Amino acid sequence: MIGANRLRTRTGSGIYQTGRERVMQILETALEIIVESGYQAMTLREVARRCSIQVGAVSYYYKSRSDLLQDVLNMVLVPYADNISAIVAEPGLSAEQKLERFIRLLLEDIQTKRTTRLFPHLWMLANHDPFVAKAVDSIYILERRTLTRLIAEINPSLKDREREALAVYVTASVAGSTMFVGFEKPWARELPLYSAIACQGLVELVKTVTPEQLRAYGWRREDAKRRWKTPTLLSEDEYRALLEEPEPGQASPSVRRGGAVKTPKSSGR
Numbered sequence: 001m002i003g004a005n006r007l008r009t010r011t012g013s014g015i016y017q018t019g020r021e022r023v024m025q026i027l028e029t030a031l032e033i034i035v036e037s038g039y040q041a042m043t044l045r046e047v048a049r050r051c052s053i054q055v056g057a058v059s060y061y062y063k064s065r066s067d068l069l070q071d072v073l074n075m076v077l078v079p080y081a082d083n084i085s086a087i088v089a090e091p092g093l094s095a096e097q098k099l100e101r102f103i104r105l106l107l108e109d110i111q112t113k114r115t116t117r118l119f120p121h122l123w124m125l126a127n128h129d130p131f132v133a134k135a136v137d138s139i140y141i142l143e144r145r146t147l148t149r150l151i152a153e154i155n156p157s158l159k160d161r162e163r164e165a166l167a168v169y170v171t172a173s174v175a176g177s178t179m180f181v182g183f184e185k186p187w188a189r190e191l192p193l194y195s196a197i198a199c200q201g202l203v204e205l206v207k208t209v210t211p212e213q214l215r216a217y218g219w220r221r222e223d224a225k226r227r228w229k230t231p232t233l234l235s236e237d238e239y240r241a242l243l244e245e246p247e248p249g250q251a252s253p254s255v256r257r258g259g260a261v262k263t264p265k266s267s268g269r
Contacts, residue, residue, distance in 0.1 A: 023061055025051055027075050030068055035117040039069065039125050039132070066131050073135055076118070080109070084146055095153040096207060100199045102147065106174045107181070107195050116183035119175070130233075137233045138242055144171055145243075154206050159221070161228040162214065170202050 029050045033042040042065060048055040062068040087093075087101045109115050126133040147167040151158065158166065180187045181194050211221060232239050 022053075022057070023071075026058055026061060026068070027072055030072050031076065031114070031118075034069075034072065034121065035114055038121050039065075039129075042068070044068070069132070070135065073139065076114070077139065080143075088146065095150050096203055099147075099150045099154065099206060100203050102150065103170070103174060103199050103202055104195055107177065107191065107198060110174070110178045110182045111188060111191060113183045116178055116185070120178060134233050134238070138238075140171055141230070141232060141234075141239075141242060144168060147171065151206050155209065157210060159211075159228075162211065162219075164228075164230060166206060166209070170206070173198065173202060 026047055030042050030047050033046060033050070044058045044062065044065065045055050047068070048058045051058070058068075062071070083105055084102065087098055087105065090098070093101070110119075122132060122136050126136045144164065144167040147170055148163050151163045151166055155163075177194070177198070179185060181191050182188065187194060211219075215221070230239070234242065
């Protein structure tokens with residue numbers, strides 16, 4: 001759920017203040033529809049109706065629902081990137097402390113209505129919609145990039161493939177908690193206890209797991225002599241472009257260009 005550095009809008013739309021305000025109104029309305037009723041209900045016509053504007057005023061900025069969803073996701077992800085930047089850049093914190101704060105940040109976020117309603121819907125939609133599947137894949141690749149860097153600092157005995165797999169496990173453990181401690185879920189009020197258990201378990205795992213232990217449970221490093229390549233739904237070009245974006249706290253050429261992390265474009269849907 002970590003990603004965009006700046007909100008991307010249609011080329012030229014950010015020149016005037018009125019254009020920026022209109023885009024923000026469209027994006028906030030689209031997000032509200034998705035959270036309330038799901039992606040299928042988020043049509044350009046419905047967005048226009050709720051904004052009390054003509055549908056042409058929406059399609060001026062967004063030619064399709066996929067383009068609109070791309071910017072909605074970018075808008076949602078901006079605060080994550082800012083918060084992760086603050087954690088990574090905070091002086092005096094060890095890598096273990098940063099990892100703990102990272103985990104707590106994600107757990108606290110899944111208690112918001114927006115995250116509890118939005119992301120499980122995206123997971124479901126990703127099973128049937130290739131565009132959404134790539135967008136979700138991109139989000140978690142970017143999230144794991146910071147996790148993998150912290151894991152490498154905490155436990156240098158692991159190789160790239162093992163670190164990335166461990167980052168997947170941490171991410172999946174937190175995201176899967178949504179159905180139990182998310183907004184209005186049965187265990188939501190027990191988040192302090194749940195967070196303590198999750199942080200202790202996940203940080204300790206990252207710190208202490210060894211290649212020998214992984215081998216004892218069936219992982220054979222000799223099976224992985226080929227060059228490691230992160231499993232992804234993205235094409236090589238899409239994946240390479242995604243990784244050109246900076247990690248939180250680093251300067252970005254795309255920010256200087258006014259760009260942002262872009263989830264993969266649809267193929268004309």
